[in-house]
Every structure is written in structure tokens, then in C-alpha cells.
Amino acid sequence: MMLRDMQPAAVAGEFREYHINLYGFGARKVLVTDEEVPYPDGKLIVSRTDTRGIITHCNQSFVEMSGHSREALIGAEHSILRHPDMPGVAFKSLWDDIEAGRIWHGYVKNLRGDGKFYWVYATVIPNVRDGRVVGYTSVRRKPSRTKIRESIALYQQLKAQEGSHWDGPEA
Amino acid sequence: METIYQLTVSPDFTPEHISGWYIYNTWLQRNLGLHFHLEMYDSFDAQREAIRQDAVDLIYANPYDASMLVREKGFRAVVHPMGVADECVVAVPVESAVQRVEDLQPNARVASTDDPDIHLVGMIMLEPADLNANNVQSIVVDGYVLVAKALLKGSADVGFFLKDAWDGLSNTVRKQLRPLVTSQISDIQHVLLVGPRLMDSAEDIQNLMLRMPQIEKGSGVLESLGFEGWAEVNQEDTEFMIDLMDTLKAR
Numbered sequence: 001m002m003l004r005d006m007q008p009a010a011v012a013g014e015f016r017e018y019h020i021n022l023y024g025f026g027a028r029k030v031l032v033t034d035e036e037v038p039y040p041d042g043k044l045i046v047s048r049t050d051t052r053g054i055i056t057h058c059n060q061s062f063v064e065m066s067g068h069s070r071e072a073l074i075g076a077e078h079s080i081l082r083h084p085d086m087p088g089v090a091f092k093s094l095w096d097d098i099e100a101g102r103i104w105h106g107y108v109k110n111l112r113g114d115g116k117f118y119w120v121y122a123t124v125i126p127n128v129r130d131g132r133v134v135g136y137t138s139v140r141r142k143p144s145r146t147k148i149r150e151s152i153a154l155y156q157q158l159k160a161q162e163g164s165h166w167d168g169p170e171a
Numbered sequence: 172m173e174t175i176y177q178l179t180v181s182p183d184f185t186p187e188h189i190s191g192w193y194i195y196n197t198w199l200q201r202n203l204g205l206h207f208h209l210e211m212y213d214s215f216d217a218q219r220e221a222i223r224q225d226a227v228d229l230i231y232a233n234p235y236d237a238s239m240l241v242r243e244k245g246f247r248a249v250v251h252p253m254g255v256a257d258e259c260v261v262a263v264p265v266e267s268a269v270q271r272v273e274d275l276q277p278n279a280r281v282a283s284t285d286d287p288d289i290h291l292v293g294m295i296m297l298e299p300a301d302l303n304a305n306n307v308q309s310i311v312v313d314g315y316v317l318v319a320k321a322l323l324k325g326s327a328d329v330g331f332f333l334k335d336a337w338d339g340l341s342n343t344v345r346k347q348l349r350p351l352v353t354s355q356i357s358d359i360q361h362v363l364l365v366g367p368r369l370m371d372s373a374e375d376i377q378n379l380m381l382r383m384p385q386i387e388k389g390s391g392v393l394e395s396l397g398f399e400g401w402a403e404v405n406q407e408d409t410e411f412m413i414d415l416m417d418t419l420k421a422r
Contacts, residue, residue: 040355042352059358138418143299145273147301
């Protein structure tokens with residue numbers, strides 16, 4: 001399923017427009033504001049995807065934080081959360097790790113359906129059933145502001161260095 | 172000679188439910204027609220040693236140990252209890268200057284029990300303060316009342332409680348403490364698991380648990396355990412919970 005472009009009607013306040021290239025899924029127009037939504041205390045955001053990064057399961061915290069309906073999320077690419085401030089190399093590292101059967105951790109700036117953003121500390125693991133990888137589970141938790149500040153600096157640097165994009169499904 | 176199977180319960184059981192597990196054991200034997208010995212271990216280490224020696228056949232396990240039981244020892248989860256949650260309360264003394272998790276500082280003294288999943292979730296909830304196992308002073312005590320005591324005496328700055336145990340503290344104690352955050356994970360819970368020696372009876376045990384409220388004295392037994400009933404757990408539910416625990420344990 002091709003992700004639909006974001007529409008101005010869904011976004012509150014002033015926004016900037018970006019066209020991001022999602023690996024395997026093509027280009028998508030996203031509309032971005034500067035408003036951060038705080039990560040909810042005590043909660044985990046949980047989702048599962050198939051091996052292509054298509055969402056097959058998500059918990060209520062995922063639905064609430066994503067700014068999308070559950071119906072819109074199930075069956076969509078996980079890169080529906082992809083924020084243009086995230087460097088493509090971060091997701092390349094994610095996919096390299098999980099496709100090799102390794103656990104991946106990282107700090108991720110996610111885009112909501114209303115153009116706002118939220119930061120998470122994500123852990124992604126391959127789901128192995130009968131010796132075969134059948135999908136991936138991603139669990140996000142609240143990151144510290146120190147780690148967010150470090151990540152902002154690192155990702156700005158990586159974005160600046162990126163000549164060609166690798167824009168894959170995301171955490 | 173008749174086989175005697177061992178039933179055991181995660182040592183994080185709340186004290187008021189100890190007698191409930193003995194009542195459950197009697198009820199189970201009568202309705203299943205098998206002979207069980209209930210062994211209540213007083214520490215996770217002692218229980219894990221028994222599991223290592225293949226002494227355990229039926230276990231009400233916390234999610235942390237469920238992972239090991241399924242993946243390493245060939246157990247199968249059949250039901251989980253309804254009406255109880257494996258959530259963690261992170262609390263400080265009421266007069267503490269700490270108003271939110273982010274106010275906690277490195278070298279904070281953290282009181283907890285040896286309950287592995289509550290300790291794990293508690294430490295995750297300290298991450299927004301940049302705290303981890305390497306920069307806190309961990310104080311492990313024998314029960315949640317002692318976690319409260321450590322906070323009240325001023326020998327700990329912050330403590331982790333199983334939500335049920337927190338709710339079970341006396342009003343007088345609870346008024347002297349203040350929760351900073353309570354986990355709302357819900358996908359992680361205790362499960363009843365059947366071991367390899369008892370696997371032929373797994374379906375019977377599952378069916379019996381699911382019908383428990385309708386069977387004579389079943390409701391009373393459930394009440395004595397503090398459960399509303401049991402719900403079915405299938406293989407994929409178990410695998411999912413284990414995957415989730417693996418993401419939380421990973422560093």
C-alpha cells in the first residue's frame with residue numbers, strides 16, 4: 001500500500017512541506033510543525049510489523065501518540081511515522097541489524113498524523129517462529145532530554161552529510 | 172506408584188493470597204484427578220534452581236521467568252489471570268524534593284525487591300532521568316513493606332512496588348509516600364505454565380481453568396487468589412509477550 005500524502009486539513013497551525021523518499025515505497029509529501037508532544041509517562045508504545053515493515057499490530061499508546069486511527073495504521077507502512085529530520089542512515093542501520101537477526105536500539109523523532117512530533121527510545125527485535133523471522137516487534141519508551149539533545153545534534157550532522165538518501169521503513 | 176507433580180507460584184505473591192494458593196492446590200487435585208505438591212519458594216533464586224533441576228511441573232510465573240520457561244525449558248503457557256496487572260509504582264517519600272522522575276540524580280538510592288519484572292520496569296521508568304544500573308545504588312530488600320520502610324527511614328530515595336502490593340500498603344504508610352509514576356504496560360502479565368512432564372494434561376488444565384467460575388467452589392477459590400477468572404493464552408500470545416520482554420531486557 002502506498003502511503004498517502006499528508007493533507008493540510010489534518011495539520012494544526014503553520015507547517016513546512018517535505019518530500020521524503022521511503023525505501024521500497026516511493027515518495028511521500030509530509031507536513032511538519034514545530035510542536036512536540038511529550039512522551040506519556042509510564043507507557044510503552046508497542047507495534048509489530050511483517051518482514052516488509054507493514055504494521056500488523058499496535059497497542060493503544062501507539063494509536064494515541066501517532067495521531068492516526070487504528071484503522072489507518074493497521075496495514076500501513078511503519079514509515080508512516082517517518083519524520084524528515086531523521087537521517088536515512090539511522091533506518092539503514094536498523095534494517096541491517098534486524099535482518100541479520102540482531103536487536104536494534106535507537107532514539108527516533110517520529111512524525112504524527114497532525115504534523116507534530118514526539119521522541120522515543122526504540123528497541124526493535126526480530127520475531128522468530130520455528131526458526132524463521134516472521135516479523136518485527138518495536139517497543140518505544142520515554143527517552144531522557146539529554147539523549148534527545150545528543151540525538152538532535154547527531155542527526156543534524158548525519159543529514160548534512162547525506163548525499164543520497166536511504167529512506168527505509170522506520171522504528 | 173502415582174506421580175506427584177510440583178505446583179509452584181512466583182515468589183512475588185502477595186502475603187494475603189498465600190492461603191489462596193493452598194486452597195487452589197486442593198481444588199485443582201480434586202477436579203483434575205492428579206496429585207500435586209505445592210511448593211512455595213521464598214526467593215526467585217531458589218525457585219529458579221528448582222526449575223533448572225526440572226522439579227517444577229506447573230507454575231504461576233511472572234513474565235520475566237515465563238520467557239526462560241518457554242524458550243529454555245519447554246513449558247507452555249495456558250492461561251493468564253484476569254483482574255490483576257503486573258504494573259510498577261515508582262514512589263518517593265511524601266516530603267521528597269523530587270517531584271518527577273527527571274528530578275532524580277545519579278547515585279540515587281533505589282529500593283526494590285528481587286522481583287525481576289518489577290525491577291526491570293522500574294529501572295526503565297528511571298531512564299528519563301538518565302539513570303541506569305551503573306549510576307544508582309540498588310538496595311534489594313525482602314518484600315514491598317520493606318521497600319516502604321526503606322523510604323520512610325530515609326535509607327532509600329526512590330522505591331519500586333508491584334501495583335497490587337502498593338495498593339495493599341496501609342493507608343498510614345501510603346500517606347507518607349508519593350507515587351512519581353505508575354507503569355501502564357498491560358501487555359505483560361503473569362501466566363500459568365505447564366511443564367514437559369505434565370504436557371499431556373495441558374489441554375485439560377486450560378479447560379479446567381477457563382471453566383473454573385462455573386465449577387463447584389471455583390469462584391471462591393478464585394476470590395481467595397484475588398483473580399476474577401482466567402483467560403486463554405495461546406502460543407502466539409506467549410511468543411509476543413516474550414518478544415516484548417526481550418526488548419525490555421535488551422541493553
